[in-house]
Amino acid sequence: MNIEANQNYTIIADAIDQSILKKLNDYTIISHNMSLNDLEEMIYNYPSKTIVFNDILRQYEPNEKEHIIALLKERKVNFINLTSDMEEVLLTDYLIVFYQGEIAMEGQTLDVLKEEKILKRLGFALPFAIDMAKQLELYQVIDHSATNVAELVDLIWN
């Protein structure tokens, strides 16, 4: 797996197991849940350039996730977010999809999400706003896509 500096990644997987974690052995992997305050403190004192979250962001509220990402940017720490929550894939511009321990797809997040049929065949749903926008485009209710719920609401009703 080619991880470049100055790039944030989301990795979604059918199973976040040792085969994936071993590929990220060069980095510190945060696997245990912690309070937002403890995570903030850890980021403030974090000595490396890249941090790996092992499916721990799901415990935080959406606004808390945004806060964590803003803090990481401020501290110039890149992150790799291992997750099973498709809503989280939009937190980064680059997405890697693992299936049965191997990379099945990767690329710019919005480009990968265009491959709806492959993703669904692998068992992954699209993020809600993107999925709904795609369906409404199909029914010609809207003429272009949206990446978040607020944008989608504006697009449909304005």
Added chain:
Amino acid sequence: MELSLLEGNIIGVVTTQIFSNPGYHNNKIKDIIGDKYADALKIVNLDFAYGEKLFMDLDASKQNKVRLAEQLNNKVIILEDFFKGMNNKEIIFYKNLLKKISSYHKKIILLSHHVNDFLNLVDRVYVIKDDTIVYQTADLKNEELYNYVSRPPIIEFVYLSRQKGIKLDYYTEFNDLLKAIYRLKA
């Protein structure tokens, strides 16, 4: 708080509690589950060969399935962050399995940080903060609930649409909402 006293058949508890693994790390799965472990593993859709593995060698999703298998004979089954690590296909499968298990007169209590995990599954939701019930409802479409917890995207969509004066009902199924939007736009 005595969770088993909460009312409902499949109960969702939104909590700020930080979940941690039980002290099973070095235990073999067959020892955690006990008698008839192979049958229990089969019910939760895990191969019996997992019986020989150590708990700590499983990913979070499989650990949660083992926790379910371990409690299958209990009257009350308590699961923490059960859908962690599952993809959409698995979530649908296990929501159906939990409904089936509940039909055998078992109470299932799901602890999670998010209401999204409870959609189309639970018959009652409790919001618990600092060991106290601060809100409870049988209706996940109840706007008052979201004074305490964040809205799942499908609920957020309807909420923001209503803010714009659109007369749209709340839905928890994607296709039902899609049809409703289409009807309003037609």
